[in-house]
Amino acid sequence: MADLSLLQDSQEDTDGLLDFVSQDEMLTPLGRLDKYISSENVFNRQMVARSLLDTLRAVSEDEHECVSVLERIDRLADDSEPTVRAELMEQIPHIAIFCQENRPSIPSAFSKYLLPIVVRYLADQNNLVRKTSQAALLVLLEQELIERGDVESLVCPVLVELTAPDSSDDIKTEAMAIICKMAPMVGKDVTERLFLPRFCEMCCDCRMFHVRKVCAANFGDICSVVGGEATEELLLPRFFQLCSDNVWGVRKACAECFMTVSSSTSPEVRRTKLSTLFISLISDPSRWVRQAAFQSLGQFISTFASPSSDVGQYFRDEAEWSGSQTHSSSADGVCPAQDSCEAEEGGGEQTAEVLSADEPCCADADEQKCLPEQTQPSSDSPPPPPAAQEIPEQELFNSFHFWRTPIPQIDLELELEQDRRSEAPALGRRQLQELIENLEPHIDDPDVKAQVDVLTAALRASALDSGLEDAFLEPRAARSNPFSSQQPSEHLSAGTQRRDSSLHVTRDDDDSDVSDSSLSAEDERRSKQQDVVPQALLEQYLSMTDPSRAQTVDMEIARHCAFSLPGVALTLGRQNWHCLRDTYEMLASDMQWKVRRTLAFSIHELALILGDQLTAAHLVPIFNSFLKDLDEVRIGVLKHLYDFLKLLHQDTRRKYLYQLQEFLVTDNSRNWRFRSELAEQLVLLLELYSAQDVHDYLRPLALCLCTDRVSSVRWTSYRLVSEIIRKLSSCSSLLVSFLGELVEKFCHSPKWSGRQAFAFVCQLSIEEECLSLEQFSEHLLPPLLQLASDPVPNVRVLLAKTLRQTLLEREYFLSSLNCQQEALEHTLVALQTDVDKDVKYFASVHPSSTRLNEDAMSTTSSTY
DSSP states (O other), X not given: OHHHHHHHHHHHHHHHHHHHHHHHHHXXXXXXXXXXXXXXXXXXHHHHHHTHHHHHHHTTTOHHHHHHHHHHHHHHTTOXXXXXXXXXXXXXXXXXXXXXXXXXXXXXXXXXXXXXXXXHHTTOSSHHHHHHHHHHHHHHHHTTXXXXXXXXXXXXXHHHHHTSTTSOHHHHHHHHHHHHHHHHHHOHHHIIIIIHHHHHHHTTOSSOHHHHHHHHHTHHHHHHHHOHHHIIIIIHHHHHHHHTOSSHHHHHHHHHTHHHHHHTSOHHHIIIIXXXXXXXXXXXXXXXXXXXXXXXHHHHHHTXXXXXXXXXXXXXXXXXXXXXXXXXXXXXXXOHHHHHHHHHHTTTOOOOOOOOTTSOSXXXXXXXXXXXXXXXXXXXXXXXXXXXXXXXXXXXXXXXXXXXXXXXXXXXXXXXXXXXXXXXXXXOHHHXXXXXXXXXXXXXXXXXXHHHHHHHHHHHHHHHHHTSOGGGSOOGGGXXXXXXXXXXXXXXXXXXXXXXXXXXXXXXXXXXXXXXXXXXXXXXXXXXXXSSSOHHHHHHHHGGGOHHHHHHTOTTHHHHHHHHHHHHXXXXXXXXXXXXXXXXXXXXXXXXXXXXXXXXXXXXXXXXXXXXXXXXXXXXXXXXHHHTSOHHHHHHHHHTHHHHHTTSOHHHHHGGGGTGGGGGOOSSTTOHHHHHHHHHHHHHHGGGSOHHHIIIIIHHHHHHHHTOSSHHHHHHHHHHHHHHHHHHTTSHHXXXXXXXXXXXXXITOSSHHHHHHXXXXXXXXXXXXXXXXXXXXXXXXXXHHGGGGOSOHHHHHHHHHIIIIIGGGSHHHHSTTOTTHHHHHHHHHHHHTOSSHHHHHHHHOOOTTOOIIIIIHHHHHTTO
């Protein structure tokens, strides 16, 4: 009885529910809206908000009812439950799109009913509602659903008011974030008139660092919108204040947007003001600020590239660069004869330090001939003995005269030049001392201590260079020439290959004393001088490979350096590649495979910047090392293999034919994407090599990839085979040999997948016009028709498609002049009476929408 009563109660509840549903179905859309909008159940009101768009679509034909629905939306917007208001705000963009599409019937519906709700919710007390309204506003602006007049009159004034000093902290911060995101959407005029004054004011908000952080994070976007003039006059002073903010999060945000800010300023401001400011961020007490600064350093350096010069695309041989430097040196008073001789001797790779115009060409006024920089005596050193003066110039390095490498004298003129460099604002002693003083209160922090040690070393080095602390110096006569560690014959030969190769020899010489190594480091620093970017920035960038940086700044700093190196190289130009070469080689041999992988993915871009000569001399060895690296590194080289090889000389490029087969071997045999990428690159590489080379080297690789166990690799390889046919079509003997090999290995293959592949290659060859119809009819058509008796239906299906959709579309195969016409017709008739219905269908009907990519591959790919 209990079970019976329970069943009766359940039946009554079900009947009541059915009555309830039937009552709702009897109501009109507006009636249901009115019923649930006043419901005490929160879920019912949420359902109303969620179904507003459906209600509008239901009454879209009646303008009066549409307006009634919009009026009820305004009523729902006053709901006391935050979840209902948030649900309503999520539907506003969809409703706005509907109103836009039905604008003729309900004009100005959005600006009258919906936009005021969005603006009002921006100041809602509930955080969820505010966040939803902010997202909705941005979507409406991106979709251009708000009229420009409404933006200026309704939205912008409210946002500016929300950032007033008396607003709550959360609302002020969120409103400022919305202003910064809106600026690029509303344009320069509205931003300057309505947003810029309040933005500058918020940058100096002393009470809320959250507001300053938002301003700092979006500073670059504002600068990009208002342009260079307003940036330099109004925004840069605020940016300097934010970069010295007492909260490290604000300074970190400044470092992250530094490149965008720099792009909005003039080159003079960028060089004189922003570079010094950036150095202070790199030396910041906070590790997080230094980390962000170093990550942005390469991007900031890239802003120094001249927009009028196509650096990297303005191809000029290295000898021409030396020639241009020779002319400039002659204008500055350096002896032109010796410079030109040095350029010839170095094969366009050797560069000489250029003295200023007011300095004499040679130290001794009586000597009129110029010596190479590395053999010039200093002005304060004793004059050489007469015997030495009488030595002919070609005998200067004769081993008969010197039982060991001669100890050079120091040229004070170069030291004076270094003194002048050290007086630059970014590297001045005063600035270094101020930075050290600012960091000393935080000396307990190990990171700060490491930074102080670096700055102290830099300060001491500047003192050493200026001659103010001679007590720390070795005797000047003991400071050896950086080139002296090489043998004379090595010096002359290496000069033709590498600009500063002797630096590496000196650095690796274990027998050199402390003064030798210190001078080598000094000369290395001099060799990295350039005038494109401030030298201090470049030195900081080069220091990113220092192992100490990984401990004090960021473990990933080397990868950030590698990532931005092509941009820095593009900025400096190929004439300053010597500044980056050592750093690039160090990154290429980094222990972290992610660093090497980053370089591998960008080496083709760097080759484009440097040109063929520098690429062959400096990048090819690194490229070769990447070929033998981990798969994670090799894939970067493989993806741009064609892009890199096409920049090389033909002889150098041909050497890689022997190494292409190494890509077939991977650390993980399941890495099929590696082989698929190889097949795609081989398609591109065909144009770089002769038909004979393609036949001898690329053909075996293609045939091997055609038998890969992964379907995707095989399909790409089939296209590669068809392109090889096109390449060999110019040489009849090679073509006949290759087509015969295809027939033997695929058409007569014991595996049905190989025979199916032959049909697909034939279809591709005709559709892509890889060979003439006469050649196809002679060499490929007879074995293709033999597949009509293949025992596997999938092979016959693809044959039917090939005959019906490809061959019979060509008039050549329908002509009586074709000797294979009769065999073709008999084969087609046999396929039309095939026992398999799919074969019969494709042989009998020619579906207009069924093409190669849509049907052939989809049918056969499922069979692999």
